[in-house]
Amino acid sequence: MLTGRRYRLEFDAGQRLSAERIAAVCRSVWNTALEQRRAYRRRSAFIGYAEQCRQLAEAKKDFPWLAEAPAQALQQTLKDLDAACRRHGTCKVRWKTRTRWRPSFRFPTPKQIPVQTINRRWARVFLPKFGWVRFRLSRPLGGAARSATVSRDGAHWFIAFLVEDGQSTPDAHARPETAVGVDRGVVTAAVTSDGEFFDRRHATACGVSSFEPPETGTADRAPDRGYLSPGEAERYLRLQRRLARARKGSARRRRVVRALGVVMGRVRRRRADFNAQAAHRLTRDYAHIVLEDLNVRGMTASASGTAAAPGARVAQKSGLNRAILDKGWYGLEVALRAKARYTGSVIDKVPAAYTSQTCSAPACGRVDAKSRESQAVFRCTACGQVEHADVNAAKCIKIKGQAAGPVVSGRGDLGGARVGEASSTRSTARGAPRAAA
Ligand SMILES: [Zn+2]
Incomplete structure (x- = not known):
């Protein structure tokens, strides 16, 4: 199957300069070609890839700087633009602005x-x-x-x-009967129904650690606190303050932005590493992996906020902190789907509504906001079962995923979805809340 391999290039100073230059040429070709497409669109006409390619060849005679970029890279830019316009519509395709674009060419x-x-x-x-x-x-x-x-x-x-890479998805997972539910923990990045805590703070060491109490202090206010050491978080906040004071367009501001980029790059790489390691372990050990569906939880969180006793999670995962958690969670899902192609695991998503308030004991299943004693402890008001709150939620997610019927693991689908499954957000018996007496 097709896969990606990324390496760091050892450009010398001259090559670095010309790479920058080529990327800039590709950017301006993208923007010019997009402008042209929009102009045609405004007078209800159309210009396609072939015609733009022909005109590009012609333009090279008048604008020698176009020839600085490899011809195939420029053509590829037009091809990418063509694909983007087909997919999103000419008016919705974005300009590549100097600040928002990562220099690249293909x-x-x-x-x-x-x-x-x-x-x-x-x-x-x-x-x-x-x-x-x-x-x-x-x-x-x-x-x-x-x-x-x-x-x-x-x-x-x-x-x-x-x-x-010449590999293909196996016909069945090596451990066909295994299933797991995975919940976003409040403190740790992910928690499984088997009580495993995936902690991003220790991602580079071993991928897994036991539960630890939340950190306090300045590190909490920095993004992805789990991926930054306290010292790095401190530096990040200091840079943020400096950025707020720097004048727009000043050299000082550019320096601060670059320094922030270094910190954020570190976060990005650590997060990717964590996701890859967690995804590797989960897909190796489980044939059926059930995740919570984020969008659904987002809706229920705002809806239940008006109730008399809003779920504990509504406050804990609010605002920016929550947005960042969501972003990391999506990254884990992408990593899982990529790895599942090699093991034949099936990735399922279920609505996460009420999973933090539902008892996971097979015979109970009571839904009650009061069962969530604290951030860490779940104590069922009906049967008295005590469990770590995140593990309980992960178990509920697993139950929901399994309630939809057995999965056909293996090469049913490249993405590893359930065969014949139209939507990932199906409702189950436990999806509907049972009123607490
Ligand atoms: Zn119970």
Whole structure:
């Protein structure tokens, strides 16, 4: 199946400059071509990829700077624009602004980007307009490259290969009967119905740790506190304050933005690492993985906020903190789906309404907001079962996922969804709340 492999390129100063230049040319071609498409659209006409390609070749005679970029990278830009316009509609496709765009360009033809291994640690790739560029072979390429995208992330340039790795999704998961529910913990990033806590703070060490009480102090106010050390969080907040004072367009502001980018890049990489490790363990151990559906919970949270006793979660996961949690959660789902292609696991999503208030004991299932004794403790008001609140919620999520019937694991679908499943948000017996007496 197709997969991505990303490596850091070792550009010299000159190559870095021309990469910046090529990306800028691609950006302006994107913006000009988009403007042209919109102009045609305004007078109810249409211009397509083929015609724009022809005009681009013509424009190269008048604007020699267009030739600074490799021809195929420019064509690919037009092709990407074409795809974007088809998918989203010409008027909704975004301009690539200098601040909001990550510089990148793509080489679509494998023949023009040959890769050679130099030794166990290093390889090199030939890029048109660049010549041979070395990159650290941090992991084997594991197949033939189909295409390559060169992009800058912070101060460094990277190359991402699209690789056919020759593997396929197994017919069935190695442990076919296994199932797990996964809940977003309040303190730890993810909690399973088997009582496993995936903690992002220890993501680099082992991926899993036992439950720890929440941290307090300045670190709490920084984004993704779990991914930053207290010192880093401190620095982040200091930079934020400095940014607020810096004048727009000043050199000082640019410096602060760059420094913030370094911190945020660290967060991004740690989060990706955590997601990859958690996804690896979950897909290896379970054939059926049930997650909570975020959008549904968002709706129920605002709705139940008006009730007499709003769920404890409404306050805990509010505002920006919650938005950040949601973002990380989506990343985990993406990572799970990617890994599930190799193990044959099925990823399911269920509405998370009332999972934090429902008793997970098989014979009970009572829904009562009062059962949620505190952030960490769930004590059922009906049967008296005591459980860690997040584990209880994860168990409810698993029950909901299984109530929809058995899953067909394996290669039913590339995405690993249930075969014949139209919507991931089906309602089950436990989905409807039973009123607490
Ligand atoms: Zn109970």
